[in-house]
Amino acid sequence: MANNLTATPLHDRVIIRPSQTEEKTSGGIIIPDTAKEKPQRGVIVAAGPGKKDEPVTVKAGDTVLYGKYAGTEVRIGNEDLLIMRESDILAII
Template sequence: MKLTPLGDRVVLKQLEAETTTKSGIVLTTATQEKPQEAEVVAVGPGTEDVKMEVSVGQKVIYSKYAGTEVKLEDEEYIIVKQNDILAVVE
């Protein structure tokens, strides 16, 4: 099955949370915060007013409470509007 976003929506796959801090402290699952960094899996066609600025394969940072979480074939995805994407990570 394949997710195809409509309009100015983007499908993201969340990247794995860090298990240790930069100083080497191991984090338990309860203290790990969901990362706001994700990989773009699919991009909608855009709208007359919105030109799509991201493409499949890019890593992005998105707003903390943005989007709708969807589980499809044991994979979790987040569908967000393009304006909920804050930056592209290069």
């Protein structure tokens, strides 16, 4: 996955590549598309510089957890990505 991103987030926003949803359960049952949940984990692709007195604490390459409905889905190039505020990120893992 080459990182040739043409967008730069502003202020305290980050761009996240969501992880792939599970195709099978641990017992081997295939999950249909209608039953799949939105991922809550992803990798930071780019991060803005932060606010005036609050620099961004995450960096590109960090794996993070975020709320199920956090962020805005955007399509950049051929990829579906999320843009959200750093405050919507729950944890770095």
